[in-house]
Structure formats: C-alpha cells, structure tokens
Amino acid sequence: MVSGCVDPSVPIPPPVPSKAYGHQKRYGMEDAAAPGLVRHNCVSTATRDMWDRLFNDGYKADVVIYTDNGDTIYAHANIIGTASPVIKGMLKQAKRHGKWHTISIRGVPHDAVRVFIRFLYSSCYENEEMNQFIMHLLLLSHAYVVPQLKRLCEWHLEHGLINTENVIDVFQLSLLCDFPRLSVISHRMIMKHFKEVYATEAWIAMKKSHPFLEKELRDSVIIEENMRKDRIRKRNEQRIYSQLYEAMEALVHICRDGCKTIGPHDKDFKPNHATCNYEACKGLESLIRHFAGCKPRVPGGCVHCKRMWQLLELHSRVCADSDQCRVPLCRILKEKMEKQSKKDEVRWKLLVKNVLGTKKIGGSPFFLPVTSSYSSVS
Template sequence: MTNMVNGHSKSLQNVNKVIPISPPMPRSISINSSYDSKTSYNSKPRRQNNNDSSSKKDLWERLFYQGYKADVCINTNSGVVYAHSNIICECEQKLELGLLTMDNLVDVFQLALLCDAPRLSLICHRKILKNFKVVSESEGWKSMKSSHPFLAKEIIESMINEENIKKERIRKMNERKVYLQLYEAMEALVHICKDGCRTIGPYDKDLRANQPCKYSACNGLELLVRHFAACKLRVPGGCVHCKRMWQLFELHSRLCVNPNDCKVPLCRNFKERISKQSKKDEIRWKILVENILRTKGINIASCFLRQ
C-alpha cells in the first residue's frame, strides 16, 4: 500500500515538472499616475524566475504557435475571463467585416447569444432569414436542430412572421396603388365632363386633339366612355367594361359635394339611389371612399370643390 502511495506521489511530481507555471494574473491599473510612479520607485525590483527549464519554454512555444485544435483547459479566477468585453468587440468587428459565411452563420449566431453580443446576433439572425434556404442545408443548422431544437423552432417562426409582414406590406402597397388610380380616374372624369379633353368632352367646348393632358388616367377613361356610349349591353351587369363605368359613376356621386351643378352624367340620380341601397352596400362604399381620401391625405377631393 505504501509503495502505491509513493508511486502515485512520484508520478504527480513528474507531471508538475512538465506542466509550465501559468502566467501571472493582470494587475489592477490605478488611475493615479503619481501613485504608480511612487510605488514603482519604492518597490523592490521583481526577481525573474530562472527556474523555467528549456523544456517548459518549448512547451509554451508549441502551445502558442502549434496549438491549433489542441485540447486546452483554461483555469480562470472564479470563472472570470479578463477583458471579455474587449475581446467581444474585437471579434464582432472581425466577423461583421467579412468573416461571416453561410457555413459558420448558425454557429456564430449561437455564440453571439451565449456571449451576450446583441448586434452580432441580430446581424446573424437577419442573414439567416434572408438566406434560409442555403443556411438550412449547412451542417451548423443540422447540428443546432438536434442540440437546440427550440432555437431552431424560434428561427422558423420568426421567418414565417417575417414573410407574413412582407406579404401584408405588399398588400397594403397594392391597395394604396389602386386607391390612387381611382382618385386619378375621378379627377379625369370630372375633367372630361366639365372641360373636355383631346377627343371627347361637352358639346359647347372646343376640343384640341393635339393638346397635352395633365391627367394620366384620361386616355384610358376616354376609351371607356366611348365604349359606354356605343355599347348595346350597357345595362348594369350586361358588359364588363360598362359595369366598370357604372361603378365609376357611382363612386363619383359618393365623392361629389355639389350634385346639383355637377357636369358628370347621372351624378344626381346616383345620389338619390344611395338611400335605397342595402346597409351592407352602403358600408362597403363608405369604406372605399374613406380609404381613397385617406390615401391622398385630404377630406374632400380638390376636383369636387366649388370654383
């Protein structure tokens, strides 16, 4: 038994001889420079440790210069890594400037979450959502799905949410485009019926075919009015183009504030028919009018104001 203990102690001594002495912990830097100079002047000079053998120095050199992928255990004081914030800032800058790739994106994202680096984690998260098809085929994503399935689930849910927000934004942009087109059509309709345009207008107006028109919807509306005047199926529901013209007339009547003096045909008639419509149709038209005016940011269309 005594021999076993002696042998074990000898082996520990041999190991301690091989393992180099760890470097000293960083000193706390004082703000008062005069105090530092005094202490350095009065203090005794440090005695260099000459007990380091050449084998220990060689071991340290191999550790720092040839220790790539080596198994290294770092012992810190109570688990504190000194200058951690500075290291994070340096790593963030290097990664943001071009070290991020589709292969290491998921791994860096997880490290950013663990190291409390919100900017880097946000950048990685946006890149993952933007290139999800490529990232989902990487080894980092596959390993994260097995090791952290909840994190992978959150990324997928955020991607779905991002797609829904994008679709909603596109839908609102298309709706706004339609409302602006309807407003321009109302302006062009009043312009044609009141002042006349290049090829169509009131009988008491002199038309100028070569005169430029400032209303972009005027050309298409001229063709629609000509079709409406010549079509034999212009009753409501008889023709698709005529049905569109009927809808424009009704929309105009709901926007018009002066039906008695209005030059647009059937404006007063549609005003009288509003009270006879169902409540459902009334709400639908009211919402449409409000959306058109809200899109333009006005209360009353300028083409319907008294002049």
C-alpha cells in the same frame, strides 16, 4: 535641490504624447510597419514587440496552461491575471507545484488558446489567426471576461467573417455570450438566406441540440414572410387606390372641360387642343366611348360597362357638390345610396376612405375632404 539645477541621477522624463496618438486606426486596421499585425493604441511598436517576445520566449514564466491533447503554454501569472479577472481567480485557486501555477483551458484548439493568451500580453493578433479562430476567440473573450477582444471579435464578424456557413453558430453564441447587436445581425442574415442556412450542418446540429431555438427561427421566417406578403399587398392596394383617385380626377376633367375629342356637348373642340395632363384620360376616354355606344349598357350586361358604372358610382360618393357637378348620373346615383343594403354601404364607404386617403395633402376641391370620408366609415 537648487532651482534650475538638474540632478544627473534623475532620468529625463519622456516627451508629452502628441495629438496624433489619438487618431490610431482601430479594429483590424493593419499597422504599416508590419502588415497583418494589428495595433490598437498609442503604445509603440517596440513595446508591443517586447511583450510578444516575452510571451514567445516564456522568460521567467510561472504558469503552465494545459490545453486539449495534452499540449501546454507557458505564461506569466501577473500579466494574464491582470488582463483577465477570471484567470486571476483561477490562479488563486491553483495549487503551486514548486514555482509553477497550473490551470487548464480546454474545449477549444490549442492554437486558439495560444492566440488568446498572446492577446492578453500585447493586444496583437494575426489576421489569418483571427479568421481561423474567430468563434473560439469569441467564446474565450466572454468566458474569461476580456472586453477588448470581445469587441474585436464582434467587429470582425460584423464586417465580413460572418457567412451562411457559420451564422447559426454565431447566432447561438451571441445569445449565450450576450452579444445583442451580433444576435440581430445574424438573425437578419438567417432570415435573408434561409434556404442556404437551412441546408447547413450547423442548422442540423442546432435542430438536435436546441429544438426550441430551431422552432423559433422557423416561426420567425414564417412571420417575416407573412409580413413581406402583407407589405406587397398593401403597396399594391395603395397603387390601385391612387389610380382610382386619378381616374376620378380625369372623369371630372373630361365631363367639365373636355379632353382632346371628348367632353361635354356644349364644348367646342379645336384642332390644337392643349395637351392633357391626366394620365388616366387615355384609358378613360375609350371606356366612355364604349359606354356611350354599347347597346346593353346595364351594370351586369357588359364587363366594360360594369366597370364604367362602378366608376360613376364611386364618383358620386366622393363628389363634393352633385348639384353643380357635370358628371352624368352623379346626383341620381347619390340619391340611390339610401336604398343600398348596409353591407354594400360599409363596403363602399371603406373604398371611398382608402381612395381619398391617397391624397391627404392638396386634395381636389371637387371631392369630399378626407376627414369626411373617415368619419363616414366609422
């Protein structure tokens, strides 16, 4: 052929696909030209319609698919065998009756099988059909090894089709059909809505057919509840330790600098005293006033005094320099530690560790470093 000449018998090649084809909508996004009909790649709408028409008309079909209730679906061996390796193997084993292959797909509704076979042709489906047969399509996609449909079913379940009524079935199928992500999602929903799920028929059926799985789920709920309670307990404890640390700071502030109308005896208070930045000062101020005026003032004689004694002892244990400290009884209580029982000493050291541990960064210079409190406990 001479260069530059075009042979009229050679068809003109199609244009190069534009970059826009690489940005097609995925996973359940509707095609603008046909609402409800989902498109998944750059194949044109006309081509998809042609494949749908080939399936619906059954033109030169050579496969008969038997479904439940004796219903049949006609298909083409080359198409469905190429789309599914399992069906390809079934067709090789199927006996030919004249020009027809015969295979059976049972255990799911006839309409679900029809939606499945249509997908093998054109990768299309109606949203209503997906909503209605999602569980059957999930099973069929796994049994006949159709990865694209399998991913679509998983996506639709994750984004709205899974609910408290079908979550048990989804969970069981996800374990059976190797859907690790879907099993995690369904398990979380079971844990979150256990009371509603427990009352469903699916749970009752699972209890009869898979009692071990039912027991594992109940055990998971118990473990999850215990972990939730443990998190709440630790959060409450952390809040208490933080409040005790703030109380220790406020106590040093009151005894060293004074706060409003209370403080050391040599402090000269002025009417325009600066605003206090310690939130714990308000409650601690009234507690100190009570402690100073209470007649019993013994550790076991008054509830409020007992609390003040505990705060003073805690301070003596976290104080970095008792010789320079202006908190009352600090050095006396620190010397008293040596006479305490080993059990009380361990308990106090653990409390000190937790209190100082709330301020690992930027701790007060008047308190022991956190590392010291940790080593003292061990």
